Amino acid sequence: MQAGSVKYIFVTGGVMSGLGKGVVSSSIAKLLQLSNQKVSCVKIDPYLNYDAGTMNPIAHGEVFVTEDGGECDMDIGNYERFLNQNILKSHNITTAQIYSSVIEAERKGEYLGACVQIIPHVTDAIKERIRNIAKKEDLDVLVVECGGTVGDIESLPFLEALRQMRSEDGPENVVFVHVTLAPSLDVVGEQKTKPTQHSVQELRRIGIQPDLLAVRCTHQLEMAAKKKISLFSNVSVKDVFSCHDAESILTVPQMLYDQGIIDIIFKKFGKVGLVNTSANWDKWNSIVNSFAVINQTVKIAMVGKYVKLADSYVSVNQALKHAGAKIGKNIMIDWIDSEELNGNIDKLSSYQGILVPGGFGDRGSEGIIKTANYAREKNIPYLGICFGFQLAAVAFGRYVCGLSNANSTEISPNTENPVIDLLPEQKTIENKGGSLRLGSNEIKVEDNTLAFKLYKSNTILKRHRHRYEFNQKYLDAFTNKGMIFSGYSDNKKRMEILEIPTHRFYLGVQFHPEFNSRPGFPEASFEAFVNAAAHA
Numbered sequence: 447m448q449a450g451s452v453k454y455i456f457v458t459g460g461v462m463s464g465l466g467k468g469v470v471s472s473s474i475a476k477l478l479q480l481s482n483q484k485v486s487c488v489k490i491d492p493y494l495n496y497d498a499g500t501m502n503p504i505a506h507g508e509v510f511v512t513e514d515g516g517e518c519d520m521d522i523g524n525y526e527r528f529l530n531q532n533i534l535k536s537h538n539i540t541t542a543q544i545y546s547s548v549i550e551a552e553r554k555g556e557y558l559g560a561c562v563q564i565i566p567h568v569t570d571a572i573k574e575r576i577r578n579i580a581k582k583e584d585l586d587v588l589v590v591e592c593g594g595t596v597g598d599i600e601s602l603p604f605l606e607a608l609r610q611m612r613s614e615d616g617p618e619n620v621v622f623v624h625v626t627l628a629p630s631l632d633v634v635g636e637q638k639t640k641p642t643q644h645s646v647q648e649l650r651r652i653g654i655q656p657d658l659l660a661v662r663c664t665h666q667l668e669m670a671a672k673k674k675i676s677l678f679s680n681v682s683v684k685d686v687f688s689c690h691d692a693e694s695i696l697t698v699p700q701m702l703y704d705q706g707i708i709d710i711i712f713k714k715f716g717k718v719g720l721v722n723t724s725a726n727w728d729k730w731n732s733i734v735n736s737f738a739v740i741n742q743t744v745k746i747a748m749v750g751k752y753v754k755l756a757d758s759y760v761s762v763n764q765a766l767k768h769a770g771a772k773i774g775k776n777i778m779i780d781w782i783d784s785e786e787l788n789g790n791i792d793k794l795s796s797y798q799g800i801l802v803p804g805g806f807g808d809r810g811s812e813g814i815i816k817t818a819n820y821a822r823e824k825n826i827p828y829l830g831i832c833f834g835f836q837l838a839a840v841a842f843g844r845y846v847c848g849l850s851n852a853n854s855t856e857i858s859p860n861t862e863n864p865v866i867d868l869l870p871e872q873k874t875i876e877n878k879g880g881s882l883r884l885g886s887n888e889i890k891v892e893d894n895t896l897a898f899k900l901y902k903s904n905t906i907l908k909r910h911r912h913r914y915e916f917n918q919k920y921l922d923a924f925t926n927k928g929m930i931f932s933g934y935s936d937n938k939k940r941m942e943i944l945e946i947p948t949h950r951f952y953l954g955v956q957f958h959p960e961f962n963s964r965p966g967f968p969e970a971s972f973e974a975f976v977n978a979a980a981h982a
């Protein structure tokens with residue numbers, strides 16, 4: 447690449463949401479990384495929420511937590527997993543963040559004399575935010591995915607800013623990729639190009655001519671469809687890419703590579719030929735292949751509240767798969783609504799492992815408490831994450847320590863035995879947004895414990911997202927009955943890991959290990975849990 451000049455790839459979406467813009471963006475970024483480029487990704491979310499923190503995971507998918515405590519769109523998690531690299535919260539840009547910065551600047555008098563407008567003030571703020579990321583992180587290429595669908599009112603200022611960047615930085619530094627759909631009305635049916643034609647027209651109407659098209663389709667995009675799309679969209683045939691259904695999203699980089707996307711991008715950026723990437727490719731391919739050669743299946747019950755949308759727990763699902771691939775096992779996950787478990791708890795006996803992921807609020811909590819107790823009594827491997835840690839403690843309090851009506855004050859504010867209670871610093875907080883204990887914190891791990899066996903270290907860094915914690919008033923009662931707290935933080939102020947040494951595998955973690963798991967590099971607690979389940 448030219449010294450000193452950052453290259454940008456802007457990914458837009460057409461036709462409808464859910465086409466896999468995130469996977470296309472991550473895959474392109476991965477290919478660039480495999481080509482020895484210093485690359486990262488940004489996600490623009492044009493909605494008015496400041497961040498994803500207060501959004502319902504059933505409607506919007508998981509809230510992904512970054513090392514620096516951002517509550518981000520789940521695409522950030524995709525980028526981290528594809529690139530095997532941490533992404534900072536500044537990489538998730540929302541309308542609220544941009545507008546607040548503009549309004550704040552206006553109040554400070556930074557635009558004195560000017561009438562503050564979307565163009566240029568808002569668009570300038572967007573461009574500055576994007577350019578700062580690239581500059582600060584000294585990137586060769588920054589892939590920026592613009593959420594939403596072209597034609598949405600909310601995304602207009604962002605698309606306008608991206609359009610301006612292309613004319614300011616020049617076509618040799620900016621490539622636009624538009625992700626669209628070519629539906630087939632039945633299995634053998636012809637691939638329809640009209641939705642793509644229209645969405646490209648929409649994009650051109652606002653001044654953006656895409657350089658590349660990534661067309662989602664069930665089967666490989668036929669030449670006839672490619673030609674038609676090319677003709678109507680003013681994109682040459684070789685720049686129209688088929689993104690057909692794949693067994694695994696991890697194979698999408700290869701799919702795009704095989705169609706020549708990397709050469710084409712490098713050429714557009716004024717660079718012919720590629721650096722030798724074979725060593726990088728071999729490593730990546732061996733990871734991708736590890737997901738394909740799996741035979742035996744391990745059945746895991748995932749018991750929680752947000753089970754209706756698989757995306758609600760995408761990082762947990764992925765972390766289980768990473769762990770399975772590492773030990774050559776296929777993981778079958780059944781999502782079980784904890785509300786449906788009352789009176790039906792024996793259903794869990796057919797699973798080799800039980801996982802309770804994070805969660806909030808009262809609904810379904812009794813089912814989770816019973817689940818945690820069932821796993822303990824039946825010696826079924828149990829991994830409790832955050833809420834799953836807390837409710838495992840509640841179950842132990844109730845059924846082992848005999849603490850009547852033990853509960854979390856999140857569920858029962860006046861419980862006589864608040865074994866889980868608000869973090870002291872949370873007691874005065876009123877705003878819900880961005881006010882949990884967030885991001886990476888240091889945890890001390892005790893020697894001679896399961897946790898130490900997994901992490902092989904006395905100090906670990908893990909991401910958090912919670913308001914409640916174990917109430918240390920009950921510490922002796924619990925340890926006397928055989929539960930140990932093998933990890934803690936802030937000089938033992940907070941308990942972070944619980945385990946029952948007499949159990950086959952019973953681990954609760956107050957943090958979110960799933961956010962650190964990557965293909966080829968499963969997080970240690972997931973790997974150990976899946977291993978225990980596979981041998982259960």
Ligand code: GLN
Nearest residue numbers: 804805832833912913914
């Ligand atoms: N609701 C719990 C808390 O706020 C657990 C949060 C979570 O599982 N992420 O502490």
